[in-house]
Amino acid sequence: MTIGRITINQDRCKGCTLCSTVCPQNVILMAENQLNAKGYHPALFVDPDGDCTGCAVCAIICPDVCITVYREAAKRTKAVREAVTI
Amino acid sequence: MDLVMAPPEMQVVYEHPRSLADVPTRYCPGCTHGIAHRLLAEAIDELGLQERAVLVAPVGCSVFAYEYFNVDACQAAHGRAPAMATGLKRMLPENIVITYQGDGDLVSIGAAEIMHAAARGEQITTIFINNAIYGMTGGQMAPTTLPGQKTTSSPLGRDTRRTGAPIRMSEVLAQFDGAAYIVRRSLHDVANIRKAKKAILTALKVQMAGLGFSMVELLSSCPTNWGIAPEKALDWIEQNMIPQFPPGDYKIHDAVKTL
Numbered sequence: 001m002t003i004g005r006i007t008i009n010q011d012r013c014k015g016c017t018l019c020s021t022v023c024p025q026n027v028i029l030m031a032e033n034q035l036n037a038k039g040y041h042p043a044l045f046v047d048p049d050g051d052c053t054g055c056a057v058c059a060i061i062c063p064d065v066c067i068t069v070y071r072e073a074a075k076r077t078k079a080v081r082e083a084v085t086i
Numbered sequence: 087m088d089l090v091m092a093p094p095e096m097q098v099v100y101e102h103p104r105s106l107a108d109v110p111t112r113y114c115p116g117c118t119h120g121i122a123h124r125l126l127a128e129a130i131d132e133l134g135l136q137e138r139a140v141l142v143a144p145v146g147c148s149v150f151a152y153e154y155f156n157v158d159a160c161q162a163a164h165g166r167a168p169a170m171a172t173g174l175k176r177m178l179p180e181n182i183v184i185t186y187q188g189d190g191d192l193v194s195i196g197a198a199e200i201m202h203a204a205a206r207g208e209q210i211t212t213i214f215i216n217n218a219i220y221g222m223t224g225g226q227m228a229p230t231t232l233p234g235q236k237t238t239s240s241p242l243g244r245d246t247r248r249t250g251a252p253i254r255m256s257e258v259l260a261q262f263d264g265a266a267y268i269v270r271r272s273l274h275d276v277a278n279i280r281k282a283k284k285a286i287l288t289a290l291k292v293q294m295a296g297l298g299f300s301m302v303e304l305l306s307s308c309p310t311n312w313g314i315a316p317e318k319a320l321d322w323i324e325q326n327m328i329p330q331f332p333p334g335d336y337k338i339h340d341a342v343k344t345l
Contacts, residue, residue: 005096016116016309016316022276040115057276059100063120064111069100 004054006045009066015040019058019067025051028058103127105136105156112150116316118273118306119147122215123154125279126184129286130157133294139182140174142167144196146188147221165196168203171210182293183210189230190220193255197229200259204299207264211289212301214255217308218327225311229253232330237311252330256303260336266298268337272305274323278333291345298339305331 006028008019013036020028020043027047036042043066045052054071102108106127113119130139136157143151145164152159158181162170167185175183192200192214203210219237220226226239230252234243260268267289271282282304289300305327307319314322 012110014115018116018316018320021317038110054099056100060276060279061121063113063115063117065102065106065120065124067100068098068102070096071099073095073097 003050003072004052005047005070006052006054006058007068007070008043008045009064009068010036010042011038012064012066013040013042014038014064015042016063017043018061018063019043022057022061024055024057025053027052103131105130105139107154107156109153111154113147114308114310116307116309116319117147117221118217118304118320119215121273121279122186122213122282122304122306123148123151125283125286126186126213127155128283129290130155132287133290135182135290138180139184140171140178142171142174142183142185144185144187144191145222146191148186148188148215149222151186165191165194166199167191167196168199168208168210168212171212172203172206172208175208175210179209182290184213184290185210186213187215188221189214189216189218189255190223190228193229193253197253197255200255200301201262204259204262204265204268204301207262207266207298209293209296210299211293212299213286213289214301214303215306216255216303216327216331217306218252219308219311221308221311225308230255230331232326235326254331256301256331256336259299259301262299264298265301265337266339267292267300267342268303269301269335270303270305270331270333272323272328272333274305274307274320274328281333288342288345292339292342295341295345297341303331305333 059067139157141159292300309319
């Protein structure tokens, strides 16, 4: 179940790696074989199993404000929580 | 931008603040100036000050700060941001005047201006970025450089017998009666960044309430001139700068608790 998702502005990213070092779910990787327009290896959101919780620590530490964080709407999260407990 | 957009049932929980211009910055990768800019822009947004805020940019790496914020701004001579802010605030008292200064600007050439602004209790807010080095000019020794720290002008490490010990500006400014809110925070991890955001919000509220001079010192990194990787630079703040510059509240006006 996907709870969170982020988008990374690839052109603005300077490849400083701070987001990938703080991510508790390890769903942010640095693009080793890819360059952006500025010549940096940008950060990539790689989350095939839907592990991202939308905790936003990556966005809080990003010095270049590249990251937008989305989280599942509260209503649906509550419904899912009830379904799980029943 | 990623081509993959979030599904429509998802809420945005973190996005670009309105008061921060949507332009790339000239800061080096991993420089915490960007974090400080974002925190200040978020605080301006949350308090609804975008139309009232006037930013005074310094000389240093953040010399182009006026391009990075969607608020009115002007550029002061080196170290003179508090003097310019004093004039702005006295002539336009309804505005919220914020200076953004580095350690080379504020502690060295601008030491007199900041001290007298604090002593006079000017109703301005200063965001003080302390990274223990001169960033823009190529990594020379600053008054805040740590004992033994190697810089381009102290290649053998800072010798405190010849150049003295680091100046702790928050402790100095806390001595003045005119200072209402003087705190030091760090930007080396997420928990401390959240604390720094709260401190910036409080500092702006102090100015809105007219309690006196307010300053938030932020311990920042300079990966390029320290010569280490960005994440190592954050560790360096924690291990080396925090013992020398302990984060804390150095002056809190009694009325601040009621804000």
